[in-house]
Amino acid sequence: MANFDYSKEKIQDIFMIDVKSFYASCECVIRGLDPLTTRLVVLSRAENTSRGGLVLAASPAAKKDFGVTNVMRGRDLPMSPKFRKELTIAEAKKEILPVYDDVLNFYRVPPRMRYYIEENKKINYIFKDFTSPIDMHPYSIDETILDVSASLNYFYPGDKLTRYQKRDLLARDIQIEIYNKLGFYVTVGIGDNVILAKLAMDNEAKHNRTMRAQWTYADVEAKVWAIKPLTDFWSIGSRMSKRFEAMGILSIRDLANYDFHKLHQKFGIVGLEYYHHANGIDRTVVSHKYQPKSNSLSNNQVLPKDYNAKEFMLILREQVAQTISRVRKRGAKAAVIHLYVGYAMSESEKGFSRQLKMAPTNSTAIVIKAAESIFNKFYNGHSKIRHIGVSFGHFTFNDELQLDLFSDPRNQIKDEKLDRAVDEIRLKYGFTSIFKAASLSDYGTSLNRANSVGGHAGGTDGLEVIQKRLE
DNA sequence: TCTGGGGTCCTAGGACCC
DNA sequence: TCTGGGGTCCTAGGACCC
Structure with a gap:
């Protein structure tokens, strides 16, 4: 028995598209x-x-x-x-x-991350031939959500074909277009709403010969409820799966039919979302989805060996400088700095994770001081360190220099000029063209990481090669 | 398991105010 | 009087995704 009257739910024509591997x-x-x-x-x-x-x-x-x-x-x-x-x-x-x-x-x-990012842009550019840009939502580097509700009848007018046949044909057109222009095979999940499209893609399209699958409200019981194990359902990871199992929820069918008041009580609004998704309900409108204008930037790394406090301070300064430089590149200032320090596995303590509010800044000197003060306050004084994470958040985008009561404004301006000069040199000649002498010591890792994007090698030849291929 | 990295969202609980 | 109550903001931590 269905828990919802699906005839009252809005039917949208949603494609969830990802590029195979x-x-x-x-x-x-x-x-x-x-x-x-x-x-x-x-x-x-x-x-x-x-x-x-x-x-x-x-x-x-x-x-x-x-x-x-x-x-x-x-x-x-x-x-x-x-x-x-x-x-x-x-x-x-x-x-x-x-x-x-x-x-x-x-x-x-x-x-070669930079090359992949360029290819992703080309793919999204092709999607623009099939729906308006406001009805597109890039979900990750290889996944995009398309709402084709407004364009479906433009491509397939008339009523000889059903809505479902038209969707499948349009999805196929997109697959062919992407393959012909760029050589990629793409998988398309088609649904009456975003969650159904996403589930259709993850749980059926990926295994189909056609690389397409369509899930509608009529399929909820037969397809959504049948997904197993629980972790195959989008947004249920291993932890949630265990918690659900402890409550006697062993399948998506169980989740969909559980007392939603209890889910709400136990998990807050997330509980309600699970309940709705398990029932195939999702009222998200793609064009209303705001693009979360990135509210934090971070760099994390597992260190190549265990570090003591003195060695670690170098890594800390290096990494804080690199991360804040990314903040400047966005033209932003951060009002929060967060530091995670993970101890080696041989230690009895795990480490710590603390944040600090600041007057909005993007000055390297200021944030290094902030990071050092967090470290000095919370480091236990003896544990070996194996993991570092630095992040900045609460961005503001104005150009004015925030004067605070405790620093000499002339120094602040000087710092800012120095930072900007360093950034410019690096932009022109690469990160390794300028760096603190200390980075040359055995313990620095920034030189090794200089060319990486998202922690992986950025690659240098991707763009030239792909351009040649297109010529 | 000789530890990947970059993100987002949510919640409980404390501090503080009226 | 044994323990007021409501609201906001902030922080640490949990959980998930690609």
Whole structure:
């Protein structure tokens, strides 16, 4: 028995689109290889952690033939003896690793985040041919939500076809267009609302030959309620799954039929959202979705070894300087600084995480002082440190210099000029063109991380190569 | 498990005010 | 009088996603 009268719910024509194994597909396309049949993995170098890095993306063939999964360690990947030998020699000589294992017919390549971002832009540019930009919502680097309610009848006028047939045809048109123009295979979840489209994509389209699937209100009981395990449902992770199980909720069907007052009581408004989603209800309107204008910026890293307090202070300053420089790049000032310090696993304490309010600033000198004061206040004085996280939040975007009572305005202006000069030099010549002498010591990590985007190698040749390919 | 990194949202509880 | 009550803001921590 349905818990909702679906005839009262608004029917929207929503597509949730993602690119199959996006990073891996980018690397196939640029090499002129087929994204579906080529065995390829994108491997983060992660020189500061375990040897061999971490699999960021694997092509469908690599998953199928070698059982590669997305968080697998590089050292667990299959490798022919011949390739292993070449790899060892290259490592010893500190040369760039070979990427192709010709015995296994297997590519392993480093990530190029900047190139992927450019490809994502091109994909979204094509979507604009199918719906108006306000009805598009980029959800992540490889997923976009499209509301085609207003354009469906423009592409498929008349009433010979049902609404559902028209949707499927339009989704197919998009798939073909993307493939012809850019070489990517995209998966489309089609739904009466955003959650149904998302669930259709995650739970059916990804496994279909057509790479399309359509879920409507009529399918809720047969399809949504049948999703299992619980963690296959969007927004239920391992922790929530355990909590639900403890309450006797073992399936989405159970969740959809649970007493929603109790869910509300126990989980607040999130509980109500789970209840609605489990019943296939989602009243989100894509064009009303505000673009969350990023309200925080952070950098985290697991350090290459355990650090003592003195060594750590260098890392701290380095990383605070890098993160605040990203804040300046946005033309923003931050009113909150947050520091996370994780102790080594051998320690009995976990570490700490504290934030501090500040007068809005983007001055390196000021935020370094703030970070140091947090550290000095909360560090236990003896634990080895293995993890650092720095984040800034509560941005403001005015240009005026905030004067506070305790600093000399002339120094503030001087600091600001210095920061801006450093940023400009780096913008022109790259991060490594200018850095504090201390970074050269053994303990600095900023040089190694200089070229990364989102913690992964940014790559330098992506744009030129793709431009050549298009010529 | 010899630890990936960058984000967002929500909540409980404390401080403080009227 | 044994414990007023309502509201806002802030912080630490939990949870999730890609």
